[in-house]
Amino acid sequence: MLAVVDEYLQARVMTASPYRLHLMVIDEARKAARSLVAALDASDLETSHIAATRARDCVGELVSGLRSDQSPELVAQVQDWFLHIQKNLHLADLTQSRTAAATALQLIEQYRDTWVALQPDVAAAE
Numbered sequence: 001m002l003a004v005v006d007e008y009l010q011a012r013v014m015t016a017s018p019y020r021l022h023l024m025v026i027d028e029a030r031k032a033a034r035s036l037v038a039a040l041d042a043s044d045l046e047t048s049h050i051a052a053t054r055a056r057d058c059v060g061e062l063v064s065g066l067r068s069d070q071s072p073e074l075v076a077q078v079q080d081w082f083l084h085i086q087k088n089l090h091l092a093d094l095t096q097s098r099t100a101a102a103t104a105l106q107l108i109e110q111y112r113d114t115w116v117a118l119q120p121d122v123a124a125a126e
Contacts, residue, residue, distance in 0.1 A: 019119065022065065026112045029058035033089070033105040040098045048101075052093035055104065059085050081111060 016024065032055035039048035063082045068075040085107045092101035 022062070023112075023115060025058050025061050025065075026108065026115060029055050029062070030105070030108045030112060032058060033101065033108050036089070036092060036101045037098060037105055040092065040096055040101055043096075045096065048096065049093055052089050052101070055108075056086060056089045056093075059089065059108075081107065085111075 032051045036048055036051035036055060039045075039051055059082050063079060066075050066078060085104050088100040088104035088107070091097050092104060
């Protein structure tokens with residue numbers, strides 16, 4: 001069964017548009033941040049660390065995909081947004097701060113909402 005899921009995911013990634021790939025990473029970051037908040041609520045430090053690390057990895061992927069040659073001012077603002085998320089994820093992981101985790105989750109969700117709202121414009125440009 002796991003092989004079928006892996007094949008499905010691989011096919012989904014390989015055929016996805018750049019917009020959809022970006023959304024998939026955002027969704028994975030959101031899922032990990034939600035898991036982080038839940039783990040902190042349950043005082044499960046191991047799970048919270050794993051979730052924080054996964055969320056940071058996803059946000060790092062998002063940052064690495066930014067292209068400053070397109071719109072340097074906008075990219076700088078998005079980088080700052082992501083760095084603020086990273087800071088909160090680190091703080092949540094290091095201090096078990098639910099507030100920092102919730103802030104990171106909220107910022108990821110706001111970014112996702114913005115990205116989804118841009119979908120028609122992004123699709124037209126692809």
